[in-house]
Amino acid sequence: MARSAPSISHLFFADDSFLFFRATMEECNTVKECLRIYEVASGHKVNFDKSSISFSANVPSHMKNSICENLEVAYTTNHAHYLGLPSLIGRNKTEIFTFVKEKAWSRMQGWRHKLLS
Template sequence: MRLAMKEGLLRGAKASRRGPAISHLLFTDDCILFGEASSRGAMVLKGILNEYEKCSGQCVNFNKSIIFFSSNTSEEKKEKVSAILGVRSSTNLERYLGFPNVAGRPKKESFQHLKEKGYTRIEGWSTRLLSQDGKEVFIKSVL
């Protein structure tokens, strides 16, 4: 991804005008890729993913993958890019990595939702199963 950006084949997303372009965010077994919604960009990205599969033996599960577009992307571009990548398009960012997407909610509502979810998960564990230290680690991991 970095090499493709360096060579001008891909364009990442910027959080601000002067900030760096972000092409990808990696997690334990998941990633988010950022790019331009164009046929060329989709072909380059598809090539990178195919090369990754050849080198690592790991492959992308396109059935579980979703592509999100900015609101100013035309329907024609959305359809072309989705078809090239073989990924379904969605406008709903409700959940990611098992966590609710709180970006669209007011801050107070977001915090309250997460707090309630945390209490619900903690209450589900029997107090007999965990030591005091175990409870603390569990609570911190949930939060």
């Protein structure tokens, strides 16, 4: 994430997951083995056709290709929005989250009109 940020290895949402790992074949194989164990233990199957992976800017192209091939997932440069929020957030958080503030404000205005009528 960032050098000074706490270490994050995974995030779980309902039936989706974000996994974070270093772009090495060793860690790629570890993630692949963890997913295999999960499938055996839970009886659920990971849908790799719906899965994707993104890399930081400093990962060499040959390593990106090797990891995508090993995990059998597609490479993407943009995850766009997830659960209504942007997946990637830059330095200008005010600009990015203005829509959240506006959406909350419009909902509150709607509630006020319903209560008055």
